[in-house]
Amino acid sequence: MTEKIGFIGLGTMGKWMALNMLKAGFPMRVYDINPAPVRFLAGQGAEAAKSPADVAAGVDWLFMSLPDTELVERVVFGENGVALGAKPGLILVDLSTISYIPTLEINRRLKEKGILFADAPVSGMEARAKEAKITVMFGGDEGLFQKVRPALDAIGNQIVYMGEVGSGQLTKLINQLLFNISCAGLAEVLPMAVKLGLDPEKVAQVVTTGTGRSFAADFFIPLTLENRFDEGYPVKSAYKDMISAAEISAHKSIPLPVVNATAVTFQMAISEGYGEMSKGGLIRVFERLLGTEFRKKKEAK
Known part of the structure; x- marks a missing residue:
């Protein structure tokens, strides 16, 4: 393999994605x-670089995995940014989850500089990133997709070409909104079950095996029973998906009543101090309102 790859953003997901590309040769x-x-x-x-511009100056393909839209824009166009160091023809693939409309603007600006851009957000938590089993949703030129496919295959086991630039972010947003709705639904309904006298562990047994089952239920209910809200993406950071949905709803005149209700639950959680908890922590809002908790019963000593 002769293509030299750059990677900017070595956080919870990025570190493992970069390592898996390195392991692939x-x-x-x-x-x-x-x-x-x-x-x-x-x-x-790997070779350490001094800045985003320094990374871009010495690679053929550049991948980014950053927390939000503002940081992506700053890393690409800011002081010592990618655009400053990149040569025409550089392939820049953004693995971050950012807003759809700014993604289109980033592509427009980079095209003027001769930089080839694609959005390829990923789905899957840290454990799947370590195992190279994440899902990648690619938006961009199909020829470009085929060119960088070997690098994507090194980090994921579900690599899906979604269409033109922006399609990756749109697909990720759809996935995240459905997940967020599930999390908000659990947060609202499970405390009601306890308030009405049901046993949390028995409710959990039914919900995680019956028709109410979801990935959110399977992941968060066992943790909630153990009073753990430290695994998974923080509510405060995940709120960006709700902002992105609101932007699209306003620009495209698409009504999203259930999404808007979910956004209110996120807002309540953040305003009440639960923003650093995982999405499982949304339940704390309704537990406080109802004066109850969805937890395992403490064993009598």
């Missing part, structure tokens, strides 16, 4: 504001 050049994952990957054979 791609020469790697990496950057993050946190030096720890840079040192980790340098120890595995």
Whole structure:
């Protein structure tokens, strides 16, 4: 493999995606504001860069995995950004989850500089990133998709070409909205079950095996029973999906009543101090309102 890959954003997901590309045999050049994952990957054979511009200047393909739209825009167009160091023909693939409308604008600006852009957000938590079993939703030129496919195959086991630029972010948003709705539904209904006298563990047994089953239920209910809200993406960070949905709803005149109700639950959780908890922590809003908790019964001593 002769293509040299750059990777910017070595957080919870990015570190493992970069490592798996490195293991697949791609020469790697990496950057993050946190030096720890840079040192980790340098120890595995990657080359450390000094800035996003420095990464872009020395690679053929560049991947990014960053927390939000604002940071992506700053890393690409800001001081010492990718656009400053990139040569025409650079392929830039954004693995971040950001808003759809800004994605189109990023593509427009990069096209003017001769930089080839694609959005390819991923789905799957840290464990799947480690195992190279995430889902990748690619939006961009199909020829470009086929060209970088070997790198994508190194990080995921479900690589789906969705269409033109922006299609990846739209698909990820659809997936996330359905997940968020499920999380908000659990948060609202499970405390009601306890308030009305049902046993939380028995309710959990039914919900995780019956028609009310969902990925959200399977993942969060066991953790909630154990009073654990530390696994999974924080509510405050995940709220960006609700903002993106509201932007699209307003621009395209698409009514989203259930999505809007879910956004209110997220807002309540953040305003009440639960924003750093996982989405399972949404339940704390309704537990407080009803004066109850969906937890395992404490064993008598």
